[in-house]
Amino acid sequence: MANGWRVELERYFSEDYLHFSDLVNPPEKSDREVEAIWKLLSLEQGSSVLELGCGYGRITNRLAEKGARVTGLDISPIVIRKAEEDAAERQVDVEYVRGDIRSLPWRERFDAAFLWYTTFGYFDEADNERVVREAASSLRKGGRLLIDQLNRFALLRDKSATYEVVQCNDDLRIDIIEYDALTDRRNSERIVVRNGCVRRTRLSVRHYGFSEYVRMLQNAGFETVEAYGQEGGEFTPYGPRLVVVAYK
Numbered sequence: 001m002a003n004g005w006r007v008e009l010e011r012y013f014s015e016d017y018l019h020f021s022d023l024v025n026p027p028e029k030s031d032r033e034v035e036a037i038w039k040l041l042s043l044e045q046g047s048s049v050l051e052l053g054c055g056y057g058r059i060t061n062r063l064a065e066k067g068a069r070v071t072g073l074d075i076s077p078i079v080i081r082k083a084e085e086d087a088a089e090r091q092v093d094v095e096y097v098r099g100d101i102r103s104l105p106w107r108e109r110f111d112a113a114f115l116w117y118t119t120f121g122y123f124d125e126a127d128n129e130r131v132v133r134e135a136a137s138s139l140r141k142g143g144r145l146l147i148d149q150l151n152r153f154a155l156l157r158d159k160s161a162t163y164e165v166v167q168c169n170d171d172l173r174i175d176i177i178e179y180d181a182l183t184d185r186r187n188s189e190r191i192v193v194r195n196g197c198v199r200r201t202r203l204s205v206r207h208y209g210f211s212e213y214v215r216m217l218q219n220a221g222f223e224t225v226e227a228y229g230q231e232g233g234e235f236t237p238y239g240p241r242l243v244v245v246a247y248k
Helices: 002-012 015-019 027-040 060-065 077-090 125-138 210-219
Strands: 048-052 069-074 095-098 110-115 139-150 162-168 171-180 185-194 197-206 224-228 241-247
Touching (some): 060 069, 110 125, 210 241
Parallel strands (some): 048 110, 110 139
C-alpha cells in the first residue's frame, strides 16, 4: 500500500501540476500566506523551519528570503527540481530533500514545521497519525507545528459533485470533487487536457475536525493546540479553512 500512495502522489504532483500553478496560486497570494505562516509560527531571523510537502517551493523560498533557515521535503522529484531552480533564481540557500513525510531523517532539529495548503491527510488513519508523530520528533522542545487544511464543515455544504476548471492558454485542468461524509475524505479526479493529450489522476484526502487534531497532536507529544481560520484569522464553522498550531 505504501508504494501505491507514493505512485499516486507522484503522478498527481507532476509537470501538469506545475503548468497551472501560477494561476492557482499567484505570487501575491503566496506573499500573503508567507506573512501569515511567519506570524502563526512565531518565526524570527535564523529560525530553523521544515516544510513537509513543500511542492515547488513557493512558500519555502519566500521564508528563506525573510531570513529563516529552511528545509523543504517532498516526494515528487519534478516539483523538488522546480523548487531548487526557483531558490537559485532568488539567490537563497534552501535545503531540499526528496522523501516521504511519513518517515523523516531528522530528530529534534527544527524550531518549527508546517504542512500548508492541504498537504495533510493523503494516507489512511495510521499513516496520517504517523506523519504527525514524525513531525513532532523533528522538532526541538518548544517547537511549533502548523497544519492548514480545507474546513470539513464547509465541504459538507456541497450536496453533489463540484467542478473546478483552470485554463492556461489552450490547456485545461478540470477537477471533479466529491466529499464522502462517511469517511471524511475529499475525493477528486483531475483531468488535464494539454498538448493534444488527456491525462487523468486521482487524489483522496482525509479531512479532520479540530477535536480529532487535538487528540492526534497530544498523542504525538504536543502540549497545547490552537485553531485558526484562513491565513490565521478567526476560525468559523463554515469558513474555508482550518489552521491548527500545536506547541511541543
